[in-house]
Amino acid sequence: MRSANIIKFSVLVLLCAIGCILSLFYGGSEPVHAANISSSDFIFWQIRFPKTITAIIAGSTLSVAGLILQVMFRNPLAGPYVLGISSGASLAVALSIFAGNAFHLFSDFFIGKSFIVFAAVAGSFLVTVLILAISKKINSNIVLLLIGLMFSQICGAMQMALEYFADPNNLKSFVIWGMGSLSNNTNDDLMIYVPVAILCTAALLLFVKPLNALLLGQNYAQNVGVDFNKNRFYLILISSLLTGLTTAFCGPIAFVGTAVPILSRMIFGSSKQHLHLVSCLLIGCILLLFSDALCNSLIKNVSLPINMITTFIGAPLVIYLMFKNKHW
Amino acid sequence: MAANEKITLINAALGYQKSGGDIAVLDHINLSFYEGDFVGIAGLNGTGKSTLLKSICGLIPLLSGAVHIDHQNINDLSLAALAKKVAIVLTERVGGFNLTAYDVVAAGQMPYTGSFNRLYGEHLAVIESAIEQCGIRNHQHKPVNELSDGLFQKTVIAKALAQQTPLLLLDEPSAFLDYASKHELFLLLKKLAQHEKKCILVSSHDLDLVLKYCNKILLVSEKGAELLPVAEAAQSDTFKTIGGGYI
Numbered sequence: 001m002r003s004a005n006i007i008k009f010s011v012l013v014l015l016c017a018i019g020c021i022l023s024l025f026y027g028g029s030e031p032v033h034a035a036n037i038s039s040s041d042f043i044f045w046q047i048r049f050p051k052t053i054t055a056i057i058a059g060s061t062l063s064v065a066g067l068i069l070q071v072m073f074r075n076p077l078a079g080p081y082v083l084g085i086s087s088g089a090s091l092a093v094a095l096s097i098f099a100g101n102a103f104h105l106f107s108d109f110f111i112g113k114s115f116i117v118f119a120a121v122a123g124s125f126l127v128t129v130l131i132l133a134i135s136k137k138i139n140s141n142i143v144l145l146l147i148g149l150m151f152s153q154i155c156g157a158m159q160m161a162l163e164y165f166a167d168p169n170n171l172k173s174f175v176i177w178g179m180g181s182l183s184n185n186t187n188d189d190l191m192i193y194v195p196v197a198i199l200c201t202a203a204l205l206l207f208v209k210p211l212n213a214l215l216l217g218q219n220y221a222q223n224v225g226v227d228f229n230k231n232r233f234y235l236i237l238i239s240s241l242l243t244g245l246t247t248a249f250c251g252p253i254a255f256v257g258t259a260v261p262i263l264s265r266m267i268f269g270s271s272k273q274h275l276h277l278v279s280c281l282l283i284g285c286i287l288l289l290f291s292d293a294l295c296n297s298l299i300k301n302v303s304l305p306i307n308m309i310t311t312f313i314g315a316p317l318v319i320y321l322m323f324k325n326k327h328w
Numbered sequence: 329m330a331a332n333e334k335i336t337l338i339n340a341a342l343g344y345q346k347s348g349g350d351i352a353v354l355d356h357i358n359l360s361f362y363e364g365d366f367v368g369i370a371g372l373n374g375t376g377k378s379t380l381l382k383s384i385c386g387l388i389p390l391l392s393g394a395v396h397i398d399h400q401n402i403n404d405l406s407l408a409a410l411a412k413k414v415a416i417v418l419t420e421r422v423g424g425f426n427l428t429a430y431d432v433v434a435a436g437q438m439p440y441t442g443s444f445n446r447l448y449g450e451h452l453a454v455i456e457s458a459i460e461q462c463g464i465r466n467h468q469h470k471p472v473n474e475l476s477d478g479l480f481q482k483t484v485i486a487k488a489l490a491q492q493t494p495l496l497l498l499d500e501p502s503a504f505l506d507y508a509s510k511h512e513l514f515l516l517l518k519k520l521a522q523h524e525k526k527c528i529l530v531s532s533h534d535l536d537l538v539l540k541y542c543n544k545i546l547l548v549s550e551k552g553a554e555l556l557p558v559a560e561a562a563q564s565d566t567f568k569t570i571g572g573g574y575i
Contacts, residue, residue, distance in 0.1 A: 209443055
């Protein structure tokens with residue numbers, strides 16, 4: 001690896017560590033130096049610790065999912081949120097909360113959570129496949145984004161209908177969840193979230209070469225010996241797993257998946273996807289950890305929604321890229 | 329079947345599978361290409377030159393019949409094995425994602441690298457020489473979407489050379505090249521066919537170049553595909569039709 005890249009990676013790791021400290025010690029819910037030691041211990045281990053871990057996993061999974069989608073669609077603006085994939089997962093979760101309550105699935109914690117995760121993954125897989133089918137008919141990157149937008153509107157409308165007919169209990173649980181939050185998870189949730197996320201991310205190591213080949217488009221990828229259809233299926237599956245998983249545990253989180261791979265390409269100026277896989281993991285962590293710290297420190301004793309901050313960072317970046325029209 | 333036969337098309341129907349029924353562009357094609365062959369493919373627009381090249385390397389499935397490479401049906405070959413036998417240069421442009429000309433040429437070595445696509449000394453030497461042969465040394469670190477059409481064409485030709493295949497298929501590789509580069513390209517291809525015994529198929533509208541450098545011409549028209557030595561092809565009516573009476 002070139003020495004410039006080593007320096008860049010070291011800075012990213014350092015920022016990641018600073019982000020963890022900020023999130024753990026300035027992460028809201030009263031200062032840790034409270035008089036009562038046992039209550040401060042509780043806040044640290046039961047509230048801040050799971051939130052910091054959630055930020056790390058959510059940031060890295062969404063960023064990597066975004067990277068896969070951008071390469072697969074050869075569209076530098078793609079991402080789980082802008083293509084409506086997060087919304088598909090959201091709708092599926094809303095449906096599953098209804099069904100789950102109706103069939104009393106949530107009396108058992110693991111069955112209930114697994115059911116929601118499975119629904120979210122299925123929802124994101126379905127939307128990804130639909131978007132992919134449409135993308136074959138159109139060549140314009142911008143039109144694809146508009147179609148993604150329409151998908152999320154449709155999913156949103158269906159979700160609205162569900163909410164309208166929901167009883168107060170259901171309504172509250174997924175209105176809050178739908179805002180996107182890093183603080184919904186307990187340490188028990190992490191027992192499912194973390195291992196599955198690590199497994200899916202690790203599986204991507206098998207796809208370093210296909211990801212590099214896909215940059216050349218379907219025909220050239222096939223001609224250098226990469227099975228386009230097979231690899232595309234697995235990549236869709238993994239990105240849906242990553243998006244669905246994080247949406248199930250944190251709700252839809254905006255723009256991280258789009259912004260982080262763009263930032264990674266700007267920082268490293270490289271086309272090597274194994275490098276971007278690692279840097280997206282790190283930048284995703286940094287972005288969400290710092291966003292979380294910002295949410296909790298901008299206004300005293302108020303915790304702002306995480307999507308507010310990520311949108312403020314992500315949306316201008318997308319607009320900037322559209323104007324610049326440089327294919328990062 | 330001759331030992332030096334590289335590509336064989338057996339009663340092949342080439343075209344596209346549509347839901348309303350197959351659309352055959354070329355039908356009942358029986359052809360053989362040998363090592364050392366430098367074949368120019370001549371034909372009017374839309375007669376199936378690109379379809380033929382894409383079908384030979386398996387990018388478009390045959391409607392019926394078979395393509396054999398080195399006496400093996402391409403459907404029985406793995407994609408990885410096929411990638412070491414045949415390289416294609418297409419007319420489409422690719423780019424973005426920080427891809428440089430060097431990255432595109434390096435992709436030619438993918439059939440020979442491990443699952444992390446790491447490049448070692450022997451890979452780098454091949455890539456270097458392909459860049460040298462195509463004369464893009466001074467442009468190798470530029471992003472591909474900032475290259476002119478001509479330089480991009482040289483880049484993908486270099487990628488095909490870096491693939492180190494005995495078979496080379498090129499779809500209108502000279503379309504955007506300047507006058508001197510066109511001749512340099514055809515000279516290079518002729519040399520590769522003669523000295524390295526490669527079998528090269530090149531579709532081109534530059535009929536004068538095809539006449540000057542190729543040893544055979546494949547005439548593609550609505551009547552089908554006809555493979556003739558250059559001297560014979562030049563006298564044929566089909567060739568005169570393709571040339572529109574100007575050659």
